[in-house]
Amino acid sequence: MRNPTVASPEGFQLPDSQRRVIRWMIYLAFGALSIGIINGLGQALNYARVDILQYFPGMRTYYQGLTVHGVVNAIVFTFAFANGFLALTTSRALARPLNTPLLWAVLGTMVTGTLLAGYAMATGQASVLYTFYPPLLAHWSFYVGLALLVVSTWLTAILLFGALRGWRKENEGKRIPLMAFISVATYAMWTLASLGIAVSVVGLLIPWSLGLIDHSDPLLSRTLFWFSGHPIVYFWLLPAYVSWYVMVPRQAGGTLFSDSLTRVVFIMFLLLSIPTGFHHQYTDPGISGGMKALHGVLTFGVFFPSMVTAFSVMYALEIGGRRRGGTGLANWFLKLDWGNPALVAQILAMLTFTLGGITGLINASYNLNQAIHNTAWVPGHFHMTVGSAVTMSFMGIAFWLIPYLNRKELVGRGLALVSQWVYFVGVLVMARGLISGGLDGMPRRTEMLEAPYSKPSWELAGMLTGLGGTLMFVGGMLFFAVLIATILFGRKTETPEDIPFTDTYHPPATTGWEVKLDSFRYWVIATIVLILIAYGPFLAQYLPGNFTSTGYRFF
Amino acid sequence: MTVERIEKIFLGLTAAMLLVFLGALFYSAFGMGMHLPDRAGEILPSEVRNTPPFDDPGVREVGDNQYEVVLIGAAWSFTPREIRVPAGAEVTFIATTTDVIHGVHVEGTRVNFMLIPGQIAKVTSTFREPGEHLMICHEYCGAGHHLMYGRVIVE
Numbered sequence: 145m146r147n148p149t150v151a152s153p154e155g156f157q158l159p160d161s162q163r164r165v166i167r168w169m170i171y172l173a174f175g176a177l178s179i180g181i182i183n184g185l186g187q188a189l190n191y192a193r194v195d196i197l198q199y200f201p202g203m204r205t206y207y208q209g210l211t212v213h214g215v216v217n218a219i220v221f222t223f224a225f226a227n228g229f230l231a232l233t234t235s236r237a238l239a240r241p242l243n244t245p246l247l248w249a250v251l252g253t254m255v256t257g258t259l260l261a262g263y264a265m266a267t268g269q270a271s272v273l274y275t276f277y278p279p280l281l282a283h284w285s286f287y288v289g290l291a292l293l294v295v296s297t298w299l300t301a302i303l304l305f306g307a308l309r310g311w312r313k314e315n316e317g318k319r320i321p322l323m324a325f326i327s328v329a330t331y332a333m334w335t336l337a338s339l340g341i342a343v344s345v346v347g348l349l350i351p352w353s354l355g356l357i358d359h360s361d362p363l364l365s366r367t368l369f370w371f372s373g374h375p376i377v378y379f380w381l382l383p384a385y386v387s388w389y390v391m392v393p394r395q396a397g398g399t400l401f402s403d404s405l406t407r408v409v410f411i412m413f414l415l416l417s418i419p420t421g422f423h424h425q426y427t428d429p430g431i432s433g434g435m436k437a438l439h440g441v442l443t444f445g446v447f448f449p450s451m452v453t454a455f456s457v458m459y460a461l462e463i464g465g466r467r468r469g470g471t472g473l474a475n476w477f478l479k480l481d482w483g484n485p486a487l488v489a490q491i492l493a494m495l496t497f498t499l500g501g502i503t504g505l506i507n508a509s510y511n512l513n514q515a516i517h518n519t520a521w522v523p524g525h526f527h528m529t530v531g532s533a534v535t536m537s538f539m540g541i542a543f544w545l546i547p548y549l550n551r552k553e554l555v556g557r558g559l560a561l562v563s564q565w566v567y568f569v570g571v572l573v574m575a576r577g578l579i580s581g582g583l584d585g586m587p588r589r590t591e592m593l594e595a596p597y598s599k600p601s602w603e604l605a606g607m608l609t610g611l612g613g614t615l616m617f618v619g620g621m622l623f624f625a626v627l628i629a630t631i632l633f634g635r636k637t638e639t640p641e642d643i644p645f646t647d648t649y650h651p652p653a654t655t656g657w658e659v660k661l662d663s664f665r666y667w668v669i670a671t672i673v674l675i676l677i678a679y680g681p682f683l684a685q686y687l688p689g690n691f692t693s694t695g696y697r698f699f
Numbered sequence: 700m701t702v703e704r705i706e707k708i709f710l711g712l713t714a715a716m717l718l719v720f721l722g723a724l725f726y727s728a729f730g731m732g733m734h735l736p737d738r739a740g741e742i743l744p745s746e747v748r749n750t751p752p753f754d755d756p757g758v759r760e761v762g763d764n765q766y767e768v769v770l771i772g773a774a775w776s777f778t779p780r781e782i783r784v785p786a787g788a789e790v791t792f793i794a795t796t797t798d799v800i801h802g803v804h805v806e807g808t809r810v811n812f813m814l815i816p817g818q819i820a821k822v823t824s825t826f827r828e829p830g831e832h833l834m835i836c837h838e839y840c841g842a843g844h845h846l847m848y849g850r851v852i853v854e
């Protein structure tokens with residue numbers, strides 16, 4: 145019993161006017177990524193004791209470049225991509241057009257936010273890094289820009305929930321289509337998760353930067369940051385998971401096995417992403433060991449749905465590989481379509497993510513965290529998650545999404561494949577450098593080139609970091625070449641194309657417990673309860689806070 | 700074997716692995732005393748240098764083979780810069796910052812904690828082997844962040 149609209153481009157086509165807005169969102173995402181990657185080259189080479197940042201126009205310090213690198217990659221790129229991509233998947237899955245004014249509002253807030261934060265960063269008035277911990281004090285436009293970028297995700301949430309509501313009215317008693325369910329679940333999670341950053345930025349930092357209040361509370365703002373700062377990792381990751389679950393199986397010629405299990409995974413992310421933030425604050429004073437332990441246990445819990453994902457996605461790939469003639473225990477893997485850049489990018493992304501996940505588990509491991517906290521290990525870890533699992537997945541998606549949005553064919557398939565392999569090798573080499581350096585105490589977020597201290601073992605670590613980062617840069621530039629060539633020179637496609645998504649081997653159940661999975665209301669309430677358990681005791685003991693820090697502009 | 704069965708085994712093993720890891724962590728914390736920083740009091744950042752014990756930073760012997768290190772971080776240096784303690788002694792760091800967030804990592808050891816304005820950090824550790832360790836500020840604290848470091852010399 146298959147849903148007939150799934151494979152059929154005639155099933156539903158997004159109106160051209162909306163396709164155009166989404167196209168600009170995706171352009172904004174990759175435009176941001178290009179700036180982020182160029183700055184990233186400067187960061188990586190700095191570990192290898194090569195200073196190219198001095199040639200960057202307007203770049204005053206290493207830390208200014210690092211701020212730009214973090215903000216445009218981790219916030220602008222990821223937010224713009226998620227906003228555009230999941231609006232598209234939701235609309236397509238529900239076969240409903242979106243609210244056009246709201247779609248424009250999303251793009252408008254993103255552009256305004258990027259310009260405001262970009263102004264502050266470019267003029268060196270906000271070299272506070274992507275974590276912007278007070279009492280380092282940035283120009284108000286930096287905080288307002290960040291707030292607008294968060295608002296753009298809220299507007300997207302309204303857009304998606306609005307579409308879902310409209311669909312439900314017309315389809316009473318039906319199961320929410322899987323792709324829409326997981327897209328909306330992502331935004332349900334992030335809307336709750338972003339409240340921490342929102343309270344800190346809007347309630348505390350904007351008034352403080354405008355001089356309306358004199359003091360900040362560094363521990364409170366830091367806690368609010370990490371309230372959002374762990375789940376933001378899943379906000380980066382879940383759009384990639386959407387692709388891994390419902391698109392990669394199709395691209396690999398396989399089928400997604402279980403509808404219910406996929407929904408359960410996204411519900412687990414909704415429930416468990418947020419009450420885990422203290423694992424970023426294991427080494428902080430002012431927070432009790434008991435609360436840290438609780439967050440540690442819950443963090444181990446959120447590892448579980450990722451392991452389910454590893455199983456489900458690998459199984460879907462295996463179905464594809466076997467349909468293509470693969471046999472035996474591992475031969476099916478080689479039989480996958482290694483000539484399809486959209487698929488290859490995402491398989492390589494999954495491979496780096498296994499290492500990213502394992503190193504993440506180590507970070508989360510309570511007192512073991514003291515061995516690596518704030519060392520180069522940490523960027524080694526997250527370049528294998530957000531810096532490759534997410535980034536390469538988004539690049540892989542772009543290989544069909546940019547052609548789809550432009551109704552053009554991909555130009556430079558070979559180059560596209562090369563770009564992903566180069567980036568893949570690059571990130572592994574760089575992570576090897578950062579991780580080995582970090583294990584030997586090499587700090588992160590530090591201008592090593594100018595540091596008066598060093599250790600012999602950091603030499604090789606730094607060289608590998610620089611080499612790997614250079615390869616990532618080359619891979620990234622090849623990717624942009626493919627993108628630009630496709631946009632400029634791609635041949636027009638005549639027939640309507642659909643986005644490549646799959647239905648499941650087992651269709652959604654229409655009776656029994658599975659139906660209840662679709663009740664977002666209950667999952668949201670359960671999430672709020674978990675948040676209260678995880679953060680309530682700390683806030684009850686800590687509030688009204690310790691507002692005693694004046695601002696510093698040490699940059 | 701059906702997929703559902705393989706999957707159940709896979710997920711069972713995952714859960715078992717996570718539980719074993721958690722067990723090991725809790726044993727190391729509560730059985731072996733490898734604790735994380737806890738709540739250790741608040742302090743007015745502007746008054747740090749007039750507030751005991753931070754009015755007299757440095758290393759002092761406080762008991763039989765027990766030492767206390769009173770440490771202040773400020774952009775962009777530590778006071779004291781050099782810490783000398785005997786090997787095998789129980790060393791307690793009592794530390795804070797006068798301005799922005801800093802970090803303290805005595806590389807090669809598990810002494811690794813944050814200095815947050817308004818908060819007092821307290822960490823106890825034992826350096827077993829004689830030797831020299833860099834003590835690095837590992838949280839970005841402004842344009843001179845990379846200049847901020849010290850040394851721990853275990854004698």
Ligand SMILES: [Cu+2]
Pocket residue numbers: 373374377423424
């Ligand atoms: Cu985290």
Ligand SMILES: [Cu+2]
Pocket residue numbers: 772773774775800801802836837838839840844847
């Ligand atoms: Cu510092």
